[in-house]
Amino acid sequence: MNNRILMTIGAFILTSVFILWEYLNGGVVTHHLLAREDLTGISNWWGLLTIPLLSWLITSLIYRRRDKKIKSKSNIEDSEIKILKGFLSALVFGIIASLLWEFNLENILQYFILLPIIISFFKPVHLPEYLLGFVIGMLFTFGGILPIIIGTVLLVLSFLVNKLIRTLKNLFISKAD
Numbered sequence: 001m002n003n004r005i006l007m008t009i010g011a012f013i014l015t016s017v018f019i020l021w022e023y024l025n026g027g028v029v030t031h032h033l034l035a036r037e038d039l040t041g042i043s044n045w046w047g048l049l050t051i052p053l054l055s056w057l058i059t060s061l062i063y064r065r066r067d068k069k070i071k072s073k074s075n076i077e078d079s080e081i082k083i084l085k086g087f088l089s090a091l092v093f094g095i096i097a098s099l100l101w102e103f104n105l106e107n108i109l110q111y112f113i114l115l116p117i118i119i120s121f122f123k124p125v126h127l128p129e130y131l132l133g134f135v136i137g138m139l140f141t142f143g144g145i146l147p148i149i150i151g152t153v154l155l156v157l158s159f160l161v162n163k164l165i166r167t168l169k170n171l172f173i174s175k176a177d
Contacts, residue, residue: 011055047144094137126159
C-alpha cells in the first residue's frame with residue numbers, strides 16, 4: 001500500500017512540476033484532438049487529476065498480478081525486474097515519440113508510434129506498466145489526457161495482435177501434434 005501511495009504522490013509531483021513550468025513559461029497548454037483547433041481542447045491542468053489516478057490504478061493492477069505470482073510461488077524478483085524493464089522501455093518510447101513531435105518529425109512519428117503493435121507480434125506489450133511509462137514519457141509534450149488516450153488505443157491494439165498471434169500459434173502447434 002505504501003508503494004502505491006508513494007507512486008501516486010510521485011506522479012502528482014512530477015505532473016505538478018510540468019504544469020508549474022508551463023504556467024511560468026507562457027501559460028498552461030491546451031491540446032486539441034488531432035492537433036486541429038476546431039476540435040475539442042484539453043487543458044494540461046487535467047493531468048493533475050488523471051496522472052495520479054492512472055498511477056494508482058496501474059500500481060494496483062501490478063500488485064494484483066504480483067500477489068497472484070506469490071500465491072503460485074513464482075519467482076517474484078524476475079517478475080519485478082520485467083515490470084521495471086517494461087516501464088522503462090515504454091518511458092523511453094514515449095520520450096522519443098514526444099521528441100519526434102517536438103522536432104516536427106511527424107513523418108517519422110506516424111510509423112514510430114506503430115512500433116508497439118509490431119513488437120506485440122513477438123511479446124506482450126499490453127501490460128499496465130507499459131501504459132504508465134508511455135504516458136509519463138509523453139507528459140511534458142502532450143499533457144495528461146492525450147497520452148492516456150493514445151496509449152490505451154495502442155494497448156488495446158497490441159493486446160488484440162498478441163492474442164491473435166498466440167491463438168494462431170497454439171492452433172498450428174496443436175494441429176502439428
